[in-house]
Amino acid sequence: MLSTKCMSGLLRMRPAVLSIRTMSSPPTDGYSYETLAVSVPKENVFHVQLNRPDKLNALNKVLWREIGECFNQLADDSDCRAVVLTAAGRMFTSGIDLSDLAMLAGIVMSDDDLARKCRAMRKVITTYQESFTSLEKCSKPIIAAVHNACVGGGIDLICSADIRYCSSDAWFQVKEVDVGLAADVGTLQRLPKIIGNESLVRELSFSARKMFSSEALHLVEGALDMASTIASKSPVAVQTTKMALVHARDHSVQEGLDYIGNLNMSMLQSEDVRIAAMAEMSKGKSKATFSKL
Numbered sequence: 001m002l003s004t005k006c007m008s009g010l011l012r013m014r015p016a017v018l019s020i021r022t023m024s025s026p027p028t029d030g031y032s033y034e035t036l037a038v039s040v041p042k043e044n045v046f047h048v049q050l051n052r053p054d055k056l057n058a059l060n061k062v063l064w065r066e067i068g069e070c071f072n073q074l075a076d077d078s079d080c081r082a083v084v085l086t087a088a089g090r091m092f093t094s095g096i097d098l099s100d101l102a103m104l105a106g107i108v109m110s111d112d113d114l115a116r117k118c119r120a121m122r123k124v125i126t127t128y129q130e131s132f133t134s135l136e137k138c139s140k141p142i143i144a145a146v147h148n149a150c151v152g153g154g155i156d157l158i159c160s161a162d163i164r165y166c167s168s169d170a171w172f173q174v175k176e177v178d179v180g181l182a183a184d185v186g187t188l189q190r191l192p193k194i195i196g197n198e199s200l201v202r203e204l205s206f207s208a209r210k211m212f213s214s215e216a217l218h219l220v221e222g223a224l225d226m227a228s229t230i231a232s233k234s235p236v237a238v239q240t241t242k243m244a245l246v247h248a249r250d251h252s253v254q255e256g257l258d259y260i261g262n263l264n265m266s267m268l269q270s271e272d273v274r275i276a277a278m279a280e281m282s283k284g285k286s287k288a289t290f291s292k293l
């Protein structure tokens with residue numbers, strides 16, 4: 001989102017979301033959540049949907065916890081090679097559940113001692129941060145497909161995904177200052193690196209102004225097709241690529257080169273390299289099939 005390139009969107013998102021449901025297999029065993037719906041619409045592609053439509057997918061405590069649980073589970077699921085993240089109902093998310101903000105006020109009132117209040121507050125912030133960081137730690141590529149509103153904590157969430165698509169009616173709002181907060185769950189850390197424009201990030205974060213999508217290039221099927229393309233490639237190559245990209249964002253070029261060198265001294269020994277190379281040399285005559293990772 002938000003750079004011209006990433007703002008490019010998912011046209012007619014709602015019908016497309018319905019069509020994901022139609023194509024999907026029933027909820028996967030072991031993926032039972034109160035606030036998330038998980039399905040498998042295409043081979044090795046998992047679809048995670050924020051599922052509190054009546055509350056515009058406001059991020060309550062349960063949803064925040066379940067996001068972490070779900071992506072930790074997907075990380076260990078060898079049937080999953082790529083993930084599409086969408087939301088049910090008329091908006092992607094309206095941000096943190098405002099009744100849970102009262103919980104923060106509860107902490108302020110909970111003790112007379114500042115150190116104890118600070119420790120309780122730190123625990124909440126860390127727990128929320130770790131939940132969204134689970135997307136980044138999950139080695140499977142994650143495509144967030146945003147429709148309509150993506151507010152506050154929603155920006156934190158999609159900044160942890162790998163790829164962002166949005167609908168032509170999508171809008172984005174770093175709204176924290178409007179509720180008296182500095183965003184603390186990843187937006188201020190990740191968004192500048194995603195957009196590559198520090199000035200724009202500051203403007204959005206200081207003003208809480210809405211930023212609208214003006215481009216609409218892809219359908220939800222586009223996200224699914226992209227996930228499917230990724231899922232068809234060597235999981236060793238794709239997941240190592242994701243690890244290297246996340247590492248590279250936070251390290252120098254030389255540190256990144258050392259990191260990929262250390263990783264690839266093992267990964268290049270994978271059977272996937274031979275299988276992929278043979279398929280490439282056949283110029284499309286033979287199709288590469290990779291085993292689970």
Ligand SMILES: CCC/C=C/C=C/C(=O)SCCNC(=O)CCNC(=O)[C@H](O)C(C)(C)COP(=O)(O)OP(=O)(O)OC[C@H]1O[C@@H](n2cnc3c(N)ncnc32)[C@H](O)[C@@H]1OP(=O)(O)O
Nearest residue numbers: 054055056058094095096097098099125151152153175176
């Ligand atoms: C340690 C903390 C770290 C995290 C920090 C995160 C910070 C943030 O996310 S800041 C942003 C917080 N969000 C907001 O301030 C947005 C509040 N909502 C709205 O402004 C509007 O709902 C919105 C413009 C998104 C949509 O307006 P619309 O008129 O179309 O719908 P509504 O009638 O307002 O909403 C429908 C029902 O959903 C409930 N709801 C919507 N948003 C929230 C929310 N964020 N929290 C709780 N509930 C929400 C709304 O109350 C309606 O419910 P009901 O009355 O029962 O029908």
